[in-house]
Amino acid sequence: MTVIRVGMADLNVAGVEESLRTTGLGSCVGIALYDPHTKVSGLAHIMLPTSTNANESNRAKYANTAVPLLIELMEKKGANKRRLTAKLAGGAQMFTFAGQSDLMRIGPRNVEAVKEALQLYTIPVVAEDTGGNCGRTIELFSADGSLVIRTAKQGVSTL
């Protein structure tokens, strides 16, 4: 089985014999999409909620631009967007400050923006491990759509 690495502000798609992996999600959110019929999967590692720049050069960086791009690439690989389901991980608040600035709330805002973007395409969120204050590394397996989540302090879980 081949593991495809997805970087920060990056996305990729995979077929049945492959998995997609992204490391060190903090306030960033991992968006795992899956078509159970064709076993095509897609994973995005977004950093920020919304881009207002129509000519955004890195569409994988923002929730509102990454979701349509990921769907587009999955359709090219044979997925049907009406069958897609989503699993989410990340959106943590890594630091707590006395005065809560907007920067510190970036995790929850990312999660909200991802859900709004998915709703536009009526893609249901079937499972999520979001919020909290721990970093996460995730791997999406195309064979069955399972999402394995590793944390530094709370071990491993599967969505």
Added chain:
Amino acid sequence: MSEEIRNLGEFQLSVLREVGNIGAGHAATALSQLLGSEIQMNVPRVSVVGFEEISEIVGGSEKFVIGIFLRVEGEIPGSIFFLLQVESAKRLVADLIGTMGAAEPDEFSEMEISALQEIGNILAGSYLSSLADFTKKEMSPTPPAIAVDMAGAILSIGLVQLGADYALLVDTEFVQGERNIEGHFFMLPDPGSVSILFKSLGVDVQ
């Protein structure tokens, strides 16, 4: 704005290296005084790096580290991180407050956390005051925040602030030889800060 950073030449980077060197020198002296033992530092590496490369410096984005994070406010805003291996942080804190009130090997007690915050305060404060002397610009650090987790997860909070895909990174390694303490001090100026910084130093950006 990211283009501006990517187009920096060797001369501009060497100016930043020198400024970083002086700042880090002050920070190392302050830390040595606090601990009562000598802290060495290397000449800073100044580079324009992609997101992924920053966490590679400390051993990869999954590396379990302790991160002290401060925002720099004022005329040259940016982010400061001081990243330490967990064992290094433990030894550093033991030098400062002894082992009383120490938590389990992988955890930090309130005492230890506040000692680390103080270390962050002193490092960032002395670094920034030397930078302020140099540039005649005003800047001050926010109170430090601390997280013990994956390096990538910790650093991402500084990267989201950049709004660019590349960061200008000034990285200094601190080493206390005999006790094997090693830490990385990162300064990440916000994109708009880079040209202000150069202008204040009388360096042409083009």
